Amino acid sequence: MPRICGVDVPANxxxxxxxxxxxxxxxxxxxxxxxxxxxDGTKRVKxxxxxxxxxxxxxxESNFKIEGALRREIAQNIQRMKEIRxxxxxxxxxxxxxxxxxxxxxxxxxxGPRKTVAKKPSVKAQKG
Numbered sequence: 001m002p003r004i005c006g007v008d009v010p011a012n013x014x015x016x017x018x019x020x021x022x023x024x025x026x027x028x029x030x031x032x033x034x035x036x037x038x039x040d041g042t043k044r045v046k047x048x049x050x051x052x053x054x055x056x057x058x059x060x061e062s063n064f065k066i067e068g069a070l071r072r073e074i075a076q077n078i079q080r081m082k083e084i085r086x087x088x089x090x091x092x093x094x095x096x097x098x099x100x101x102x103x104x105x106x107x108x109x110x111x112g113p114r115k116t117v118a119k120k121p122s123v124k125a126q127k128g
Contacts (some may be wrong), residue, residue, distance in 0.1 A: 002046070002048070002053055004018075004022065004053060004056055004060070005022055005057050005060050005061055005066055005067065006067065007021060007023075007067065008021075009022070009045055010045065011045045011046035012044060012046060013044065013045060014041060014043070014044060014045075015030075015034055015042070015044070015048065015056075016030040016031050016034050016041040016042075017030070019033060019034070022067065023066060023067050023070060023071065024064055024065060024066035024067060024070040025060060025064060025066060029060075029064060033056060033059050033060055033063075034056070036059060037052070037055045037056050039055070039056065078092055095110055095111065095112075096111065097110050
């Protein structure tokens, strides 16, 4: 597996698809990088030369924020929102959906498994 920007990318995939394995590089950025470096995007990664790999790697590192730096920036942004107690920050703290989704139903991914609350006994059962 060739390494691009410190990430092992699959050798048998097309170059632009393999670049999407790097955190912070999606389809649009992968196609842009391939085009700017003058490499055929449909060429398999295993067919690339060392020069082409280094050219891709240096272009991506100099023009995009990727991997650790991007993860760190996102974590800092979330931490800042929590500290200033903005709406989104509070939703992060409480563990509820942040982007306006409904929570009456669904939202199980954020809320976790259901916590069943026992039903109150009926009035008839109390008088008996």
